Amino acid sequence: MRNRKFSRYSSPLAVASVLALALSACSGGSSGGGGGSAGGGDAGSNVDGRGPITYVQGKDNSNVVQPMVDKWNSSHPNEKVTFKEQSDSADQQHDDLVQHFQAKDANYDVVDVDVVWTAEFAAKGWLQPLKDKMTIDTNGMLPATVKTATYGGTLYAAPQSSDGGLLYYRKDLVPTPPKTWDEMMGMCSTAKKNNMGCYAGQFQKYEGLTVNASEAINTWGGKVVDDSGKATVNSPESKAGLNKLVEAFKSGNIAPEAITYKEEDSRTAFQDGKLLFLRNWPYVYNIASKTDGSSKVADKFGVAPLPGKDGPGASSLGGHNAAVSVYSKNKATALDFLKFMTSAEQQKAFALQGSLAPVLSNLYSDSALTSKLPYLPTLLTSIQNAVPRPVSPFYPAVTKAIQDNSYSALKGEKSVDQALSDMQSAISAAK
Numbered sequence: 416m417r418n419r420k421f422s423r424y425s426s427p428l429a430v431a432s433v434l435a436l437a438l439s440a441c442s443g444g445s446s447g448g449g450g451g452s453a454g455g456g457d458a459g460s461n462v463d464g465r466g467p468i469t470y471v472q473g474k475d476n477s478n479v480v481q482p483m484v485d486k487w488n489s490s491h492p493n494e495k496v497t498f499k500e501q502s503d504s505a506d507q508q509h510d511d512l513v514q515h516f517q518a519k520d521a522n523y524d525v526v527d528v529d530v531v532w533t534a535e536f537a538a539k540g541w542l543q544p545l546k547d548k549m550t551i552d553t554n555g556m557l558p559a560t561v562k563t564a565t566y567g568g569t570l571y572a573a574p575q576s577s578d579g580g581l582l583y584y585r586k587d588l589v590p591t592p593p594k595t596w597d598e599m600m601g602m603c604s605t606a607k608k609n610n611m612g613c614y615a616g617q618f619q620k621y622e623g624l625t626v627n628a629s630e631a632i633n634t635w636g637g638k639v640v641d642d643s644g645k646a647t648v649n650s651p652e653s654k655a656g657l658n659k660l661v662e663a664f665k666s667g668n669i670a671p672e673a674i675t676y677k678e679e680d681s682r683t684a685f686q687d688g689k690l691l692f693l694r695n696w697p698y699v700y701n702i703a704s705k706t707d708g709s710s711k712v713a714d715k716f717g718v719a720p721l722p723g724k725d726g727p728g729a730s731s732l733g734g735h736n737a738a739v740s741v742y743s744k745n746k747a748t749a750l751d752f753l754k755f756m757t758s759a760e761q762q763k764a765f766a767l768q769g770s771l772a773p774v775l776s777n778l779y780s781d782s783a784l785t786s787k788l789p790y791l792p793t794l795l796t797s798i799q800n801a802v803p804r805p806v807s808p809f810y811p812a813v814t815k816a817i818q819d820n821s822y823s824a825l826k827g828e829k830s831v832d833q834a835l836s837d838m839q840s841a842i843s844a845a846k
């Protein structure tokens with residue numbers, strides 16, 4: 416089944432806007448050099464160029480990118496890669512890419528695309544379709560990751576790392592991790608006794624809040640959009656889910672400061688010993704396990720599935736794909752670099768050095784990895800059961816609708832009913 420959630424045909428307005436985007440992408444292609452030198456006038460058509468390229472990605476918290484680039488550079492002296500590192504906030508990374516695409520910047524050759532941006536960037540004509548001479552082999556990749564890189568039946572990026580939410584817990588204080596949310600809330604007395612916060616995820620108003628709010632909604636049986644792309648978030652199930660987060664903020668079971676947390680703030684709180692439970696991505700595992708004194712919990716934490724309503728919860732599907740900009744002049748080099756990043760060797764290195772989630776299915780049962788990364792089977796289940804966020808060329812408006820309204824509910828500025836009703840209207844109006 417294709418990626419049809421939040422279908423681009425969901426409203427006449429959406430159809431018109433997508434057509435306009437597609438037309439402007441085409442006319443950009445045929446205007447033949449009128450648009451300045453940055454991307455060349457025939458963006459997309461010449462895929463044979465070779466030479467130095469730049470790889471653009473958000474902050475490399477796990478320190479895996481420069482080693483990869485160094486390795487590539489040592490064997491490609493005439494096609495060297497320069498790593499341009501962005502900030503650690505998903506929203507800022509997005510806006511930086513948009514600015515550079517709008518300027519037809521030929522220097523953003525290969526860009527890291529969060530799974531939720533594929534539709535928007537592809538619809539705008541900014542990503543080189545990976546077909547014909549630009550084909551990559553996706554056999555062996557987790558189907559869910561390939562789907563996140565595909566739009567309208569065309570592959571636009573190479574799945575580079577996947578992501579599924581995990582529950583990090585203090586096994587020295589809670590020997591058996593909670594299976595359900597209510598069970599976890601019941602364990603918050605242990606946090607109190609130990610003078611620490613109980614639970615945190617990512618609740619600042621940014622993409623991470625969309626992830627966390629959607630997880631609560633999906634876990635209680637709600638759906639942000641249905642299979643045809645229609646907004647369906649205003650339901651009793653979504654209310655039950657969002658309410659769980661609101662109640663936990665009210666009771667203090669979610670530490671009040673978590674309203675300012677992004678991934679890194681919450682990771683730091685956990686590894687400083689200030690939290691009993693943390694929802695975060697797999698990258699935290701390696702950093703929190705360091706025995707150089709930077710983590711106070713190095714040998715004191717375990718990893719479990721996200722706790723849900725009656726059993727495991729539903730993670731939002733995360734992850735990152737590497738795409739070639741249509742404005743790149745060295746697309747043949749860019750393609751080889753994509754193949755290098757997704758090779759088994761490099762995917763193993765990402766997992767071992769950065770505990771990132773591989774995109775290749777067979778690595779989840781590779782004994783060299785499972786012996787060092789015991790949480791891999793839990794992660795695979797998280798990814799396989801994860802729920803994709805809405806797929807839409809107008810995703811920025813969709814995520815804003817989710818962020819703004821869930822944030823107001825968590826802060827107690829709007830009732831959950833009002834927040835969901837406003838969220839539904841704003842998603843339906845997204846353009």
Ligand code: GLC
Pocket residue numbers: 505529530531577578622623626678696732733734735
């Ligand atoms: C992680 C996920 C990504 C998500 C982001 C939110 O990077 O891989 O999909 O959008 O976190 O902060």
